[in-house]
Amino acid sequence: MEKDDIVSSIILELRRGTLILSVLSQLDHPMYGYNLVTLLSEKGISIEANTLYPLLRRLESQGILLSKWDTQESSKPRKYYIRTDLGDDIYEIIKAQWMNTIKTMNSLLMKEES
């Protein structure tokens, strides 16, 4: 395997771990899928629609998200997602875990640099 391939596969692996947290962080208010894709990409997180849509569905089946179709005649039918109470709890726990991980990783990596 080429060096570039190895690097990109590791980066992909790292990013994959952060996807759920990124998505959950934005869903304190109702959003539809494509809206979330563009919003996250503006904030520097790239997620493909073909990954996000199935992911949202999976989170919904786990009870973390709730969805509702908005079928107003003026616009296209859209499916909006929002965190449930369970989703809120889980988000807070994972967020704390993430902060903790950053701290640990930073001290691990900084020590290496110095």
Added chain:
Amino acid sequence: MNETNLTERYIYAVTKKLPHRIREDVSKELTTLIDDMLESRCGSVKPTDKDVRVVLTELGTPSELASQYLTDKTNYLIGPEYYQSYKTILLIVIAATSFGMCLSAFMTLLFESKVNLSLFYLFEWFGNIFMSLIMAFGFVTLFFAYFERKGIKFDMDDTDLNDLPTIPIRQETIPKSSVIFGIASSIIFCILFLLIPGIFSFLYESEIIPIFNPVSIRKMWYLFILFTLLSLSKEFYKLYIGRYTRNLAVFLTIANLLSLIPAYLFTHSYNLMNQELLQIISSIFSKEEDRSFLLLLINNIPNLFFMGIVFAILLESITFCIKAFQYDRS
């Protein structure tokens, strides 16, 4: 091509791979998504056919996209958990079947004097081998697919550390070679009996006289299959557990007792013995007492055969149970 048409066809190709209950929902969702993506690409300009193609390519092939929705492991016919075992068993079964088929073809050549070695015979032989290999493949695959669907665990439960099995000392393990021999011989026995029912024969004045009636044997093919399946299940279970345990001893005894049913039905079926044989014996021995003794003996061959099976089965069950109770320290 019309762009709406292409989008619809794409969505159909994705959703037809999904479970019915989510199809309509996903279809609606994808329609709006593709519309949004085209809008952000083209703004208020009407998207061209090329734009549609770019957007659909971005979403991936329909099967890729569908597989993202299908993360359930129920979508495997035989999942990673079983695949290794599946390959091993398949290899053994295929090898035993090929060997049995070759052996039976060879035996046919020896026993049946009228066989002419024509190209036709060769084709027929290849055809038979091919068909039986497909059947063997099918049976093994079917079994494993069933295990996968039902989530039947092969390995011993290892969720609790205390339940981890002790490291077996050498005598406690069932030698793999004996199990493989068992599997191979059951399959070969079944093939030989079904394909060359005249395998138990003797030579009389340069003519081969089968002991059993080949027509009756062929008629009772299902009894052989049942008997073989029972012994195969025994051997496979031994292969998985790999050591003498009480559970295995119970399973083995039950399977052995069950296999007495087809054995009994076969040996006690009507017209099992070759009538020709009885006539020949009557004609050879002129003395009445010799004749009646031999006929009695011949007529009792099925009984002796059955007793032989009972003896073998009892011997296997008893020795296995003794070993299991001796070595199973759980």
